[in-house]
Amino acid sequence: MENTDGSIAIFGENHDILPYSIHLEPQLKLMHCKVPLPVRIVVLPDEKPQLLTVFIPDGPSYSYSYSYRFDLGSYSGQTPDSSVVYALPFITSNDSIVPKRADKLYIYNFLLPKYTPILAARGGIVAAVKFGQKNTRTINSNLIYVYHDDGTHACYENLDPEKSNAIVKVGQRVKVGETIGYFGENKKNPYFWFSVEYPAATNSETIPVTFLMGNRLVRPN
Structure with missing residues (x-):
């Protein structure tokens, strides 16, 4: 103006x-x-x-x-506390299901059975529910963002659009361990993807995540 x-x-x-x-x-x-x-x-x-x-x-x-x-999120000029512990975003009795870093970013993938319930790894507010979106890894990047109190947000990606669509809605507060969707494995993208991001100086950046697996703390390299 x-x-x-x-x-x-x-x-x-x-x-x-x-x-x-x-x-x-x-x-x-x-x-x-x-x-x-x-x-x-x-x-x-x-x-x-x-x-x-x-x-x-x-x-x-x-x-x-x-x-x-x-x-x-709100840019503060500070890197978030990476010592926060996250629950696994699903329930498993299989110790072989461990997070692996997908690339140089702190994006983790899990090989899960199709329709595995996806749980909130940390409590927060549902910020986005997107289905049919495109990104660099998948054709249909069906995902949910959950915003945390410290200004970070978790991205839960490759969900099944039909089973996940009506479970949570934008603005809803979810607790850790609450079901927010279902994994949507397909031939082109067999992995469930998880990341935690925050607004850095010029764009959104991922941070390393520590997962609680049983009584062990695991931070993938």
Whole structure:
């Protein structure tokens, strides 16, 4: 929005129930901003637009553009406490079912029987229930996000859309061990995926997870 003094006000809106962090990267010509750029801004839930920043002209032939991305949670500049212990997101008596890191990120996969009940590994608020989404690992990335009190969120991925669709809804608070869905094994993606993420300086990053398996603590390498 252009103000009467010629400055450009940039607003953001968050109609969700949880905070989001926006990474705003402007390209300014003959303009400046009072905060260092690019900038990470927390947008709290609110029905009204929230002022993010203002671009101020330095001359008559100014121009601007910007790109942005948003991530679930409030950016604090701090790395979350990785000593938090998570329950296994399913019940098993098979000690051979152990988490394995899928790649350089802290994303863990489990080889489970189809329709295994998926449980909340930590209590929190259901932030998203998505079915039929695409990502780099699967064609149909059916997933649920659960937001935790420390600003992190867990991603439960590759769920069965028919059996999982009506179990939980966005905004619902779930307890650790509560059923939130069912594993949806298929030929193209035989694994259940689990990760914990938080809003870092420019995007959402995964953190290492310690699982409680029986009376043992396991942190996969």
